[in-house]
Amino acid sequence: MGNGRFFGGVHPIYNKGLADARAIVEMPLPEKFVVFFGQNLGAPSQPVVKKGDVIRKGQVIAEAGGFVSTPVHAPTSGTVDSIDVYPSPVGVDAPAAVIIPDGKDEWFEECDVERSSDGLSIDIIKEIIHDNGIVGMGGATFPTHVKLSPPADKKMDTLVINGAECEPYLTADHRLMVEHAEGILDGAALFAAVIGVKKVIVAIEKNKPDAIEIMRKAAAGREGFSVEALDVIYPQGAEKQLIYALTKRKVPAGGLPMDVGVLVQNVGTALAAYEAVRYNRPLIRRVVTVTGSGIREPKNVLARIGTRFEDLIDFCGGLESDAAKCINGGPMMGVAQYSLDAAVTKGTSGLVILRQEEIAQFVSDACVRCARCLDACPMRLNPSALSIFAEKMRFEDTKKYNVMDCIECGCCAYVCPSRRPMVHHFRRAKAEVRKLQRKAG
């Protein structure tokens, strides 16, 4: 058993108090939805609706585009108004369906029907999880059914349910654990059954004592379940760091958690998978923390996938007059938005709105080789050298220095006294290395 720590990391200001005591509230239907077709990491989903189609809540509007892909479902009943390109919150302009709700909010047939999960075979459970569009809801949006299908030669022994929520400001997972502990653990039990493990660890950072207590109570009667309180350090919730903190096992470079016999799933994913299997409810809503000093009433909102940021902000009392920056996700890993036309996707864990006085426009300088980033990098990379190589377009060298293992947590940029845009450099380098790899075949 680990000691709850890993190498490196930083201690940002968390600011979770803005929203962590506010119960999850469901948002009423907005006037329109913008549902992106590509909502998962991997192959993009293929649209199956066209302009003018009448659809119902939970109906598939885009089919999986491959094995590492999931379908996308309609968030409510209504009409497909148009299909156009919208700014997707992850930083690309992407095709999306604009859906005008008819207000009836009618389920598609077979959806939202209670059934027993007992006696379902492993393959059926995986199929249900795939068909209901379940992806990793911590933000990476990796299709869950793929994670649940480790090759036969990988010996799995531990399931980690990730409730660390180390990203500053965000409290969506925190509230989910406080309010839906049983559902999360039922989902965890499903995952454990699918990959055939007995040991389930729910990992929570110590700054959420109420969640730890509630989860401990809920897990008490379940065999093999335990709740671990972890040190508060960013990025505690990153998969590989979490595994090391809990088990002292190191995921090999370029490897996956399954290489050390561990499966990590976010608490939101566990709940969504449980609802999919138990009630046949597709993933059409999620908890989004709308917070920051730039929003009038910070809230944890249960919003439908496809809710426009503008509507979400209106629901939370609107913007303060000096609100200046809107970030999809947390301030460490999130992407600043240029348009509030962007909409909630399966990976939108929060919307952080900052005021003018809180944001700084840095001018970056040359690296002074202070090596603070080397101490901060939880992957034990050399961000200093990597950023210099990337700057000089020496992408072969960035590959040699393992840029592909970078988890883009932003710790290096956070500690850099020269204010270098480290992660931006690495994203570029990764794109170029991928190009080189494709060329090499």
Add this chain to the structure above:
Amino acid sequence: MITAVIALAALALLAAFGLAIAARVFAVPVDPRAEKIEEALPGANCGACSLPGCSELARRIAEGKADIDACPVGGEPVARAIAAIMDMQFEGGADRKVALVLCNGSDQVAAKRFFYNGVYDCNSAALVFGGDKACTYGCLGLGTCAGVCPFGAIDMLPGGLAKVDPDRCTGCTKCVSACPKGIIRMVPASRHLHVLCSSHDKGAVARKNCKVACIGCMKCVKAAPEGAIRMDNFLAVVDYGFEIPASVAGECPMNTIIVTGEAAAEGQEPAAAAGGDA
């Protein structure tokens, strides 16, 4: 001291002897033509021929593994010189090609969607929503092409726009592959009428994003000889196989079409030529 001198002299003699033998035994036969070809090549080692340098290309040409006009930088004069060295005939005469940035949307005329403060490089900027310009096809203006040009032929205009000087451009195509937007095209140096836009947006959208965008009105298509300008998804594209009269530029309501070089000097509408390098 005398022993030291003798010892060193003897050592030097031995080494010289050894080197002399080695030079004979391990001599690598070099085609004398390869050396001459290398002298004829520009010697910039720019890599435009896709080989590691001029000497490698010279070797390949001498071995007959590369064409005598394989150097895109040297163009016709170098090809002729190499043809003479190789005792071959140069039948070329293909027009010299130069790079052209198909965008005229400087900051003064093109709208921006957001303020970009990331890495000062077009490829990095393109990772963030495809760049800060409202027009997603346009020049990002951070000078990545100018940075890779081995010949200093690309100038960055004050409004954040790259412009190729056709006189300095050698046609190495390095900028073409460096541009994340893919808006640099190789065009014959003898042609002077260009549609400086790459936007496939519909007219209304294109016009909103940029004051000099092609809006797909097709006026130029009708004014030009048949087939010389065609429409590709709301964008007028010039077929450089045709000679197009400079007057066609005057038809463009958006001043997207420009006339460069001497043709522009021969009394074109100033508005049409203003965006060019007249």
